[in-house]
Amino acid sequence: MKNNIAIFILFGLSIGFSSCKKDYGDLNGATVESFTANASASELNNLVSGTESGLRNNLALYLDDIGIIGREMYHFSASEPRYVTDLLGGGGATLSNSNFYITNPWASRYAVVKNCNILIEAATNSTLITTAQKNGYIGFAQTIKAYQLLMNLNLTDTNGIRIDVSDPSNLGPFVNNAVGLAAISSLLDSAENVFGTAEVVFTLAGFGNYGDAPGLTQFNRALASRVDIYQGNWTAALADLNQSFFSLNGDFNLGVFDVFGTGSGDQLNGFFIPQNQTGELRVAHPSFASDIDSGDDRINKATLRNAVASLDGLSSNRDIWVYTSSTAPVPIVRNEELILIYAEANIQNNDLPDGLTAINIIRSGHNLAAYSGAVTQAALLTEMLYQRRYSLFCEGHRWLDMRRYNLLNNLPLDRPGDQVWTEFPLPVSEQ
């Protein structure tokens, strides 16, 4: 009797057993597969916000990379020596393809590109939104995608970038910087096209007045004008400026920004460090103060410290004070840059009077008298580069400008053995 009971129990358990398998699903978040199947407008809006939020990932590191190599700033860190060794070429060090300064920003930008590709696919597949709304999502995604690819191309230059990355097992080839810029430009153009028939039903955080379809078009053209001058297409740049929010006499700070906040899941501005810190600090390169014209109010972007900061043979007595709080926004593109693009395009087109007008608007906006030097193309280009240097200080432009004008050799070397790098190697995972 006891035998039988036991056997029945075991038998029953094993039956219950075999049908009792569990598939728990992903308890910790939404999955890509569920989104690309058929997403609603609110789910797509989450993707849009995530994309906008992702623009800020490793942004401080990107600004550090460009600012340090461009000799605008130093980042002294007691725990990370490579800001002053590898990035400055000190002591024979080289840029390593497995180090954080290239692998982290590269990965973050492509993560946003991935999000944009998912957004495009999800919007295309969705049956719950109108065509006009789809175009809104698609245009936004293409514009942001172009912007992210541009940021990576800025770092790797002739080493290039991949353009087509939508299939992770079949990634597109690397293209060099000329082809890359062309591809970015055409991506922006197709987004502009799509915006023509778009309806925007998502909210953006840092776009201000440029968050609707016309505004996004202007933002798109602003980025396009930057790409134009990188390519040397001066006339196209002027045309694109006219369709952007460029305003010669307008506020320098009109534009689109990365914004920060203290809410749950949000980020703070990682570039911000309070003044007069020790241990971890961002300080201005001494040449910032030594090269500036007297009276220029942009000296306030680098405030004097109470004590000189030094590390490993470098020192500086000025803190960087461009972003003045942990929630201070970082510009993506703003009017002051557009004015400078206007100046550059005109000077390069030999339209010196228009170029000079723009230069003087910048100068007077910063407490300087009108330009009184030679009015030749070469001298005005030098003046334009000076203005870009100080207006766009620590906004991620200096190294790129010096590189595209072949002036990297003019950047100061602080220690014997230091070097100015021309580009970053491709991250080791791309080999």
Next chain:
Amino acid sequence: MIWLLSGFALPYLAFSQERTLSGKITDANGNALPNVSITLRQGSQGTITDADGKFRLTVPANAVLTISSSGYRTQTIKAEDLTGEIHVKLTEDVAHLDEIVVTGLATSVKRRNLANAVSTISARELSGVAPAQTFDMALEGKIPGAYINSNDGAPGGGISVKLRGVTSVYGNTQPLYVVDGVFVDNTATSAGLNVVTAALANGAATSNANGGTQDNPSSRIADLRAEDIENIEILKGASAAAIYGSKAAAGVVIITTKRGREGRTKISVSQDFGFIKVRKLLGVRQFTAARAASLSSDSATGVALAAEFTEAQSKGQIYDYEKEIFGNTGFARNTSLNISGGNAKTGFYFSAAQRDEGGIVRNTGYSNSSLRLNLDHHITDDIKIGIETNYINSSADRGLTGNDNSGVSLGIALSSTPSFAQLHDSAGVYPNNPFAASNPLQTVALMTNNESVNRFITGLNLDATLQKNSASVTKIIGRGGFDFYNLETNAIFPSILQFQAINKGTSIQGFTRNLNTNYILSLVNTWTPSDRVSLTSSAGLTEETGDYNNILDVATQVISGQTNINQAGALNATQLRTKYQNQGIFIQEEANINEVWMLTGGVRFDRSSNNGDVAKYYVYPKAGLSWNLTKMDFFRSDLFDNIKLRAAYGEANNVPAYGSKFTAFNISNITGNPGLIVNPQEGQPDIKPERQKEFESGIDFSLFKGRLGFELTYYLKNIYDFLMQSNPPSSSGFTSAWANAGNLRNQGVELGMNARLIATKNISWTTSVNFWLNRSLVTQLTIPSVPQGSFGYVLGSFQIQQGKSATQILGLDGTGGVSKLGDAEPAFQMSSYNEITFFNKLSLRFLLHWKQGGQNINLTNLENDFGGTSADYDNVTNKLGVPDGVYRIMQVGTDAHEFVQTASYLRLREIGLYYLFNKLPFEFVKSIQIGLSLNNYLTITKYKSYDPEVSNFGTGFSSGVDVDPYPATKRGDFHISFDF
């Protein structure tokens, strides 16, 4: 007194056909043996001898007694053969041949018939020499074949146990711990310190990556109390552990806790007092005005520093901050009470213990309180049930050490702070540290990093005989239980701290709730058709479930003086949940032929909700054979009294990590708009478990009537489809993808010798010496090979490459290329446990451990060089003639040889001297033992950092990376225990 009682007992016994037996058990020299187990061959509790070797037991007249004790040959005596006062002499069995060892989920066999090399640790070896702070620290040096590495010296444990080489790269590398049949959890949960340290500079709250974490958590196995443990068996690979299924690929540690026996209720109280000190300090640079000036390249600053130095020197204000931070002496105490006893039907074991220890850093320490009750009861002669319950409350304050990118961990802050800095407080107000982002004295005084655990482990077992006759016994055996804990991590950094200038106060509260349940239900039949053959068949079902829920709240801009997460301006929360269910069916057959041949074979079918295909049953077979040559007719030898050849084979698996099937989204919000961004880990919908196939063979023999025993084992472990996170090109949007990436092989030898070197009446010396080594090789890799597990080639990195050792370290070699600079695998390890007893009263016990070879990646010295504070900065021993500190910094970016250092050591891990008083004038105290012990007091090593045992990345694959850890400690204790 015994004569009197037997006089009373005899008339009673004559009526009820029972007898009371009493007597004494001694060894061959007549020395009394306490704790010898006397049981009836089928049925009741049995008893154990007291401190004088005496026992008393009531048995049926026709009973057969089994007398056994660890280290001695078991004897079987019929009660009717015993008359009067009984005196049994046990002969030595230094090879532990009669020890019962678990071989299946419900079966066990004597060691003399065992086909595997199963290591055991007795209670005496575990905590009877120099008790360690936590259970995992107590395992060090005691498991041949294992590479045990302590993460650092922080209170509360944190140790990696790798049995027979690396079993996995990013999958589970730690063994399964089973306590009385309950599968206990050993997760290490991060407290979210990455928010403050930014060790993984991606803004996440934890630095969990690549199977490890840099937030220095302890692992939960540290909660167990070593004093409650009767013995530990370690199944080191699939050939032994196959029957345990999904979690057993890295081995199984089977822990059995103490039980009560029939007899007088025994009460034992013990008290330890001790101290804990740092094992070694690195020292600080001796400054002069010129050296102070050279800390800055700017001449004006240099002059100011030199002046600062001169002023400090003139006022006598030069300090050794390393000593001030790490030089505290922690006071330790441990009190434990245990009561055990029982009668013929019931036995109980109760223990209560409380430990409280300080650390070498102020405001750090560990405390652990535990209550346990084990109860066994025979409902009838055929049905036995038991329950083991344990409640543990522990609290560890671990300080803030290890890697960071913000200059706040103690070691990193000290690395740039010279001896003339003025960091002391005046009336509780600390000055800012101009040399680092934090003032370490202020950090130590004001921060909190606490892990508190409340844990319940309960096991139930049932043993019911369904059928019994002279040839066959059938039983149903059920074991199961649950392991539940609540872990609260509490990391508080008040706003007044120097490094809280941006966050203005940080409070990181973590709440983890974990429930593991498991049961094993099996039917076991033992068929003995004749005296010469015995067949044991077992079959059954198992199921394990787990439910883990971790919520981490990071509050910043915290109101001054407050710690609650709502008393803050900003709150970020993350939640991680994992759930799994594993099911298995097993069948096993063991045949014992004439005590000469022992054959076993078995198979397990296993499925798990973590696999890509949740319904698929994976098959894991096992087989084993042992051949006792001495029992063969042709064998005649007086020299050898036991020779056994053995071979075993088994397969086991390691399930994929939870969630590796999915490509998920992460939250990424921007000013109130909730956003989703794709998780950089690509999911793999058809992910498979890792499969391990192990073949093990060996020979065990003993000589000189059991005085000398040898156990020699060779093993070959192949791991197929090992799980690894590949690094896809990050342009895909993913930086990692789980993949079944290739095959890996470990092979090695374990050689053990046990001997009774001296065995006279007054002095005895038993020793065991073990030698073991392991070599790993990646036999196939299907994904691109990249550096991982450390900080890149510049500083030395691990890399999995086909055709190379799995633990190799590559780095820049000074000629412009990358080559192999070392290997974390030791060349070999040896350990020796010795016990010398004088006059049966004074006992000296010690454990030596020698690890030869094996390299660490030592970055602690580099951090100190970089900050200009290393003790040997100004020595000139290099070929360039510059100060050594400068020379070493110059190597960064060209040559990583400097950072890959050999971490060999010879350690006197434990030494204890004990004296036993057992002839006492008081009746109620049976014996008193006093002792002194030292842990970790003597280490001989050339390694140039705090300790060769270190791991910045926790218990994962990459061990041995040294970045300013919490320094290792040594301790001394005084013990006194009373037996009533």
